[in-house]
Amino acid sequence: xxxxxxxxxxxxxxxxxxxxxxxxxxxxxxxxxxxxxxxxxxxxxxxxxxxxxxxxxxxxxxxxxxxxxxxxxxxxxxxxxxxxxxxxxxxxxxxxxxxxxxxxxxxxxxxxxxxxxxxxxxxxxxxxxxxxxxxxxxxxxxxxxxxxxxxxxxxxxxxxxxxxxxxxxxxxxxxxxxxxxxxxxxxxxxxx
Amino acid sequence: xxxxxxxxxxxxxxxxxxxxxxxxxxxxxxxxxxxxxxxxxxxxxxxxxxxxxxxxxxxxxxxxxxxxxxxxxxxxxxxxxxxxxxxxxxxxxxxxxxxxxxxxxxxxxxxxxxxxxxxxxxxxxxxxxxxxxxxxxxxxxxxxxxxxxxxxxxxxxxxxxxxxxxxxxxxxxxxxxxxxxxx
Numbered sequence: 534x535x536x537x538x539x540x541x542x543x544x545x546x547x548x549x550x551x552x553x554x555x556x557x558x559x560x561x562x563x564x565x566x567x568x569x570x571x572x573x574x575x576x577x578x579x580x581x582x583x584x585x586x587x588x589x590x591x592x593x594x595x596x597x598x599x600x601x602x603x604x605x606x607x608x609x610x611x612x613x614x615x616x617x618x619x620x621x622x623x624x625x626x627x628x629x630x631x632x633x634x635x636x637x638x639x640x641x642x643x644x645x646x647x648x649x650x651x652x653x654x655x656x657x658x659x660x661x662x663x664x665x666x667x668x669x670x671x672x673x674x675x676x677x678x679x680x681x682x683x684x685x686x687x688x689x690x691x692x693x694x695x696x697x698x699x700x701x702x703x704x705x706x707x708x709x710x711x712x713x714x715x716x717x718x719x720x721x722x723x724x725x
Numbered sequence: 726x727x728x729x730x731x732x733x734x735x736x737x738x739x740x741x742x743x744x745x746x747x748x749x750x751x752x753x754x755x756x757x758x759x760x761x762x763x764x765x766x767x768x769x770x771x772x773x774x775x776x777x778x779x780x781x782x783x784x785x786x787x788x789x790x791x792x793x794x795x796x797x798x799x800x801x802x803x804x805x806x807x808x809x810x811x812x813x814x815x816x817x818x819x820x821x822x823x824x825x826x827x828x829x830x831x832x833x834x835x836x837x838x839x840x841x842x843x844x845x846x847x848x849x850x851x852x853x854x855x856x857x858x859x860x861x862x863x864x865x866x867x868x869x870x871x872x873x874x875x876x877x878x879x880x881x882x883x884x885x886x887x888x889x890x891x892x893x894x895x896x897x898x899x900x901x902x903x904x905x906x907x908x
Contacts, residue, residue, distance in 0.1 A: 684810075685810065685845075686809075686810050693843075693844040693845070698844065700842075700843060700844075701842050701843060701844075702844060703809060703844060703845075703847075703848070704809065704844070705809050705812065705847070705852070706809055706810065706812050706813055707812040707813050707816050707853055708812075708852055708853065709851070709852065709853060709854065709855070712852065
């Protein structure tokens with residue numbers, strides 16, 4: 534649909550784009566982490582681009598993720614997050630109202646160093662979205678003015694949308710005193 | 726004996742009132758004039774509106790008057806999902822209500838957490854405050870809510886609500902300790 538945006542981006546900043554792909558009508562550009570701000574500034578300000586509308590920012594946890602096996606005789610796929618395929622993908626979706634085009638930027642973020650440059654200086658609407666991504670996945674956005682939890686409380690430990698968070702683990706703030714099973718009183722504070 | 730019962734001396738009359746059906750009068754009054762505080766957090770609120778609106782008309786049972794301050798209400802209706810983050814707020818609302826007070830958990834989310842079995846949803850509001858009546862359903866039918874309300878009224882009349890039992894228990898403890906207290 535907007536393959537020409539990908540082509541123009543690759544031509545303008547060839548060192549910053551890892552690879553590009555199209556899936557289900559959406560154009561995806563994999564951006565090197567250190568040049569994300571440069572790419573985003575170009576996409577926002579270049580008169581041929583003018584991506585003025587920040588749609589969303591989120592993250593994908595590729596733990597336990599395997600590509601769909603086409604043939605049942607295929608060997609089992611390798612673990613999805615290796616050195617060349619890091620565990621997290623930070624996604625930024627942008628839209629250009631003027632040119633009626635969309636683009637999705639993806640940044641590969643390894644597990645041992647979950648950092649990503651912040652785009653909230655370029656589009657203020659990404660401020661809360663990045664806080665949400667930090668809240669749920671623990672991605673540190675460098676340069677974010679106010680990186681705090683946005684939905685969860687300060688006492689919460691861990692990042693609940695990571696695939697290795699125990700899915701029914703609760704971290705209660707308050708409980709009745711007369712409960713037969715009181716997670717706040719149990720030693721080790723495992724939760725329910 | 727008979728002479729004492731028919732006498733009009735004040736101290737005997739008070740003693741007599743405690744043992745007889747006159748003692749049921751405060752509970753009788755309470756059960757027909759429940760002032761509710763709707764703690765509406767989620768989609769069950771639509772069903773609460775249906776219960777309160779003229780078609781099902783909770784006013785027929787004397788509970789039509791939602792107060793928007795917990796200090797003026799005696800029935801806390803927890804309508805919708807309670808999250809762990811909301812727990813302290815719910816407890817605070819409950820603590821602000823004056824005794825005697827009753828709690829109705831409206832819908833499965835307020836009763837058990839419903840289909841939210843995850844990091845953010847509390848597995849039932851009774852983790853934080855004592856609940857008198859649970860109404861299942863997602864959302865419950867208005868008839869269920871009215872049924873639960875009638876159940877609660879019976880319970881109020883019999884003095885079996887959580888806060889009534891607690892008051893009774895504390896009174897007994899005080900009596901045993903032989904301390905003078907409020908009635």
